[in-house]
Structure formats: structure tokens, C-alpha cells
Amino acid sequence: MKKFCFLLFIIFQISLANAQYLVKGVVQDSSGLPLTGAIVRLKFQADSIAAIADTDGSYVFRNVKSNQFTLSASFISFQSFIKTYNFSPDVKEIIIPAIKLGEASNNLNAVVITAVTPVKIKEDTLEFNAKSFAVREGSSVDAVLKKLPGVAVDKDGNVTTQGKPITKVRVNGKDFFGADVATAIQNLPADIVKNLQVIDDYGDQAKLTGIKTGESEKILNINIDEDKKRGYFARGTGGMGNQERYLASMRANFFRGEQQISVNGTMNNTNLRGGGGDGTTDSKHIGVNYRNKFNEKVSVDGGYSFRNRDNNTFGSEYTQNFGFGRFEDRLSDNSNRSNGHNFWGNFEYTLDTLNYIKISPYGSFDNSANTSLGTSFINQTNIKEITERSSRSFGNSLSGNIGTNIFLNHKFLKKGRNISLFAAVNYNAGEGSRDVQNDYIITDSIGRDSTRNQYQLIDNSNENIRTSSNLSYMEPIGKQSFVELSYNWSRSNTKTNRYTEDVENDLAIPNPNLSNDFEYQFTTNRLSLNYRYLHQKYNYTLGFGAQQAQLEGQNINKGLRTDNKTINLVPTARFVYRFNKQKSLSVNYNGRNNQPGFNQLQPLTDNSNLQNTVTGNPNLKPEFVHGLNMEYNQSDWKSGHTLYTNLEFSRTQNKIVTTKVQVDNTSNQLTSYTNTDGFYSLRGNYAYSKPFSERKYTITWDGGASFNNNIAFIGRDGVISRNIAQNLVINQGLEFGIDLKDIVDLEFRTSYSVNSTRFSQESSTDRKTNTVEFQLEGENYFFKDLTLGYEVSKRINSGFSNSAIKNPTIANVFIEYRFLKGNAGTFRIQGFDLLNQNTGFVRDVYDNIIVDRQTNRLGRYFLMSFGLRLRKFGV
The missing domain is CATH 2.170.130.10 (TonB-dependent receptor, plug domain)
Structure with missing residues (x-):
């Protein structure tokens, strides 16, 4: 018996000696991001093996001959990790908990x-x-x-x-x-x-x-800080003011480890955050967000929100169409009421260390009603004709949108071999109706007046189904090299229906020429091959792809059909270089298709504005955009300064642009769309920040420039010519900040911008505007419980043709008193736009047109509010 037991013992020891284990895990920084390229070593008895962490921070050791071993991990500028493990011999696949490396610190004389x-x-x-x-x-x-x-x-x-x-x-x-x-x-x-x-x-x-x-x-x-992941915090605010202004908000968050519930509710008519900038807005909003990680395999997050908005905006708009010598001054008064429901979510399931699923559903439902009133004065200088147009439009709409994204990933046992599938489906539909009325009084060159009137009832409906998928397979061809083969397919099917009636003598008469039933499909197929090289300091991706895009359209009630196919060869390039932990450079190139909108494609004339009728072009091709982006970021930890720079260039093939043809001897124009080349844009910006005296003072320089080569086609006197509008915008800012604890926290900023446009046609006059702005925003603290806050800005504009453009000075101020234990309670008195000069304006440049817009914003009012904070952690 003793010999038999001894024999069993020998056999057991031999089996242990021959046992082999699979050891795997991930290396991350303290925030949970993967440390790609980290070196992991495993030592058991006299043997030692090493591995380099993959792109997701993962590592794998195969054929480990002991269930007892020491594991170490290291990465440049991070603290090293070392730990000894002893697992049961029955566990053949050993999963190490995530190794998180902290930032390296300096040790000097044991301090x-x-x-x-x-x-x-x-x-x-x-x-x-x-x-x-x-x-x-x-x-x-x-x-x-x-x-x-x-x-x-x-x-x-x-x-x-x-x-x-x-x-x-x-x-x-x-x-x-x-x-x-x-x-x-x-x-x-x-x-x-x-x-x-x-x-x-x-x-x-x-x-x-x-x-x-x-x-x-x-x-x-x-x-979030680890010690704040259990507990709750909530804040409520209520306020009332003159001119029937009010404000109420409630925000609450509940944390219990991986479980979090957040609730946010606001209602106000003060245009404060989320209420809307232009016009006056009464806004109500409620939102709920939930997330939870039930175990190591299953986690969910999602939410729902509802928003109600009632907005009224009136403003002025000055449009300069130089190709036709057409200048339009327009005054408008618009009101819009809308309700919106939104939901979103994510379901993540990690079956095991090799398989992962993520499903992300979403949806929305919106309804709105709007009214638009306007008066336009149009000066057609080339034929000396003046038009006064009065317009009225009443409409309502319903729309819904629902879809989901699905992502599947499988890792093979061979390190770096990976296959993944991304699929998406989306369905949206909408319907709406509009009553459009226009009255024209036209004065010709010799002073004769004529009138035209128009009244239309328009019903629209649309439906769109989008589906797409991307299959990717990645194969390692070395310790630091990978090859990816991917295939992408997408399809969008759109149906639109428009039914128009002309109202004459209170009778609605169907207009078949302005009614249409149109359907089109946009399909793309793309096959790509990419090579990726991974290094601790740098990585790059080089690839090449071919993409076919097909645009098919059917004008159902008119029996017309269109079919356009394009093939684009698309190189791919991405390079990232980390000089050290403080400096990084990245360069990225990509190409993509843009499909035309159905209003651009639909072969139907929209004459809701008789002086600018718009007709779609069913023969449009999809655009193809080449984009190049470069970023350089630098942070000097010793001096504290930071530098961020960005440079982008894009060029668009088959750019969809407008063609505008003037009807002979009238102020009317016919607008359509066509494809052309030659459109490109260049944009760059930077921000440099330098703190002083332990960040008590900070100076920031920032600025940028953008250049757009816009193209349009102008038709006049039977000749259509190409007009290029080159728009250059340059801006430069300087900011000085003071942050003295419990004394003052303020920022003073000044900026200058210039916006210039040059046209290729001699009949178009070049334009240039300048804007200088000064801003002071800050808070002064008195007796620890009293705060004086202020915000003052001044804009000085020059070069705008519209006389309505002003140089506003906006001044806001508040006084706040904190009380109760832990300063949980606040009482505040606020004054907004004390000089009553709040207006908003913007300049847009596109095609051969410059548009200056100015809108009303909420003017001077005063508000008194009370706030209360509740919080507790560690529960």
C-alpha cells in the first residue's frame, strides 16, 4: 500500500511538472486607458519570458509550466509593477486582474x-x-x-x-x-x-x-475620484425676476460603485444654458441617465430626455449677390414650438476573454409648429428694379428616428489575430405641411408698379432606411506589425413625396408640376488593406482602398430614372509620434463620400419664392472629400506651459454647388445644382498657455485662420460663367487670468478678427470686415461667504454693409451670499444686459453670396434666486 501511494505521489508530481498554463491580462494607466507597448515579464523557477502589450493593452503567455510565478510590468515614465501569484493547479487559463501603472515620481533622500x-x-x-x-x-x-x-x-x-x-x-x-x-x-x-x-x-x-x-x-x-464613487449629490435652484422671468432647476446624482443614476430637470425663460441664444425662449427639459456594471461580463448604460421649447426670434438679414447686382434687406419674425423625446443606450457583454458584444439602440420623436412672417426689399441694380415682398408661412411637422449599432469582436488564441464586425441600421420618417403666401410689389426702372400674389398649400412626407456594415480582420506579421483587411458596405434608401395645391379664389387646385413622388438609393462598397506598425514611441498605418459609390433615382409619377456610378481610389495614412510624455505629433489622412440631399436631387421646382425658384438635379454625383489633418501638442510639466496646434486641409471632388440664372430683364432667378471640382479649404489654429507664480496668473495666446475656395455658377444674358469666392478669416486673441484663492478669479480677453472675400468676376465687389472684442469675466470674494460676479464684453465692428449692425456692450452682474453648513445654501441677485444692447449677428460666405444676419436676444432683466446643495459620500 505504501508503495502504491508513493507511486501515485510520483505520478502526481510528474503531471504537475508537465502541466502548462495560459496566462493573460491587460496593462493600463491609472485612468484605465491601455498602455500599448508596455513590457510584461513572467518568471517561474529559473525560467523567464517576456511579452509586449498589444494595442488594447493586452498580453498573453502560453505554455507556462508553473502555477506559481512572479509578474512584472514597466512602461516609460510610469512606476514599475511586480507581484507574485499562486493559483490552483486546476485552473488552466489564468486571468490576471488589470495591472494599473501610476505616474512615476521622484525620490530624493528618502523624501x-x-x-x-x-x-x-x-x-x-x-x-x-x-x-x-x-x-x-x-x-x-x-x-x-x-x-x-x-x-x-x-x-x-x-x-x-x-x-x-x-x-x-x-x-x-x-x-x-x-x-x-x-x-x-x-x-x-x-x-x-x-x-x-x-x-x-x-x-x-x-x-x-x-x-x-x-x-x-x-x-x-x-x-471621478475613487472615494466619490459611493454617495449622492444634488442641487436645486429656483428664481424669479421682472418681466415675468423665472428659473427652476434640479440636478441629482446617485453613485454606488459601478451603479449610477443621474436626473436633470430645468425650466426657464431666461435663455440661460440650454435655453437657446437667439430670440426669446421658454424651455423645459427633463433627463435621466442610468448605468451599471452587473458583473465582469455585463454592463449597461442609457437614458431618456424630453425637451419643450417655445422660441420667438425676429431679426434682419442683408444678402449681397454680386453676380447679379442683387441686394436684399429682409426683416423677419419667426416663432417655433417644439417637443422632443430622445432615448439612447448601450449593452455590453463580455462572453469571455476572447469575445465581446456591444449593442447601442437609440431613437427620437419630434413635433413642431412654426410661423414665419417677413418683409423684403430687393434692389436689382443691373436692371434698376425694386421689389417689395411680404411673406407668410405657417407649418407643422412630425418626425421619428430609431436605430441601433451592433459591434462584435473575436480575439483568436494567436496574439494580435482579431476579427470584428460593425453593423448599423436606422429608420427615420417624417411628414409636414405648410401654407405659404407671398405678395409682390415690383417697381421697374421708369417707376411703374405691378403686383403678383401667390398662395400655396404644400404637404411633404419622407422616409429613409440606412444600413451599413464593416468587417475587419487583423493578422500579426511580427511582434510589432499587423495587417488589416476590411470591407465596408452601406446603403441608404430614401422616399419623398410632395403634394402642392394653388389656392385661387378660396379654391385649392392641385398643381401636378409642383408635386412629385421621388425615390433614390445611395450604395457604397469599399475594400481596404492596411499595414500597422507599433512601437513604444511611435506607430503608423499605411493603407490603400477602392470605393465604388452608386446613386440611383426614380421619379415614380413622371417615369424618369437616373443612375450614376463613381469609383475612387483611397489611400490611408496615419502617423503618431511621441517625442516623450510631453510632446506628441499626429498626422492623419482619410477620404469619404457625401451623398446629395433629396432636395438637391429631386427634379421638382420649388416656387414658394417666385423670385428665386429652386429645382433639383437628378443627375448629381456624390461628392468625394480628401481630408488631411495634423496636430502637435506639447506640455512642459516643469514650467507648466501648454501648446496645442492643429492644421487641416480638405479638397472635394464633384463638389455640389449652386447654379443661379437670372431671368432676362427681371429680378427673378432660377436656382439649381451641379457638380464641379476646385473646391478646397485650409484651416489652422493654435493655443499657447503659460502660468506664473504657482498658476496664480496665466497668459494665453490663441488664434487661427481659415481659407475657403468657394465656387458657384452664374447665368446672365444667356451666358453661364464660373465665379470663385475666396474667403479668408483670421483671428487672434490674448487672455490674462488671475486666480487668487478666496480673493479673485478673473479673465480679461481681447481678440481681433478679419473676414475678407475676393471674387474672380469683375462684376463682384470684394468685401472685408473687422471685429475687435474685449471681454472681462470674473468673481471677487469677500468675507468667504460673499461673491461679486461680473461679465462685460464690447464688440466693435467695421465693414458691414448692413446699417443695422451695431457695436454692442453687454454687461451682466450678480451678488451671491453663501450660508448654511458647508455653504450648502446660496442666495443670488443677478442683473442681465444692464445696458440693454444684447444682439447677435454673424456673417456667412458661400457660393457668390455674402449674408449678414442679426437677431434679437433677451434684453435687460433682473433675477433673484435661491439654491441648495445636498451631498454625502462613502455610503
């Missing part, structure tokens, strides 16, 4: 000196340490964003950086209030935030494969 790094530069990410941009107690995240170099927040809560808008906000990597950026940044208090990351996001597929092609979108990810 640890840990420097707070304000800005970190990663491949596609700028990370800002929230503690380095301190704000007043009780402030929301939007106050922190205002302090970040290169980031701008406007009055409506829209956020832009490097000339691009932030389109989405995430919290700890999960979507937060969908695409409602303003709500998201106002919902979270600033003092729970660990860091804020501005990310160039290329989608779920790029995160897993590392192959980043196409255009990215800017998103904001907010990481």
Missing part, C-alpha cells in the same frame, strides 16, 4: 516628491488634472472646462477644442446624457472629478484593433 501634472499628452488624448484647475466650491464641471487651455465653453453650454465641437460626454468611460453636452457638464460637481480627458474617438472597432481610419470625433471623458 517622496510627487508633482501634480496639470496636462498629460497621450496618443489621441489630452488629460487635464482637475486639481490643477481649481474652481470655487459648489461649481460644476463647466467651470473647470473654462479654465482648460484650448477649450472654450459658450453661453449655451457648447464646448469646442482645437476648432472642433465636443459631441459627447462620458463618465468613467461610459456615455453620460447621450449627445447632450450642456446637460452633462452642468450635472456633475467639479470637486468630485479626478481628471478630464479630451479624446479623438475613432469608434469601438479602432479601440480594439488599433487601426484608426476616417474622421474622429471629439469627446470628453470625466473620471
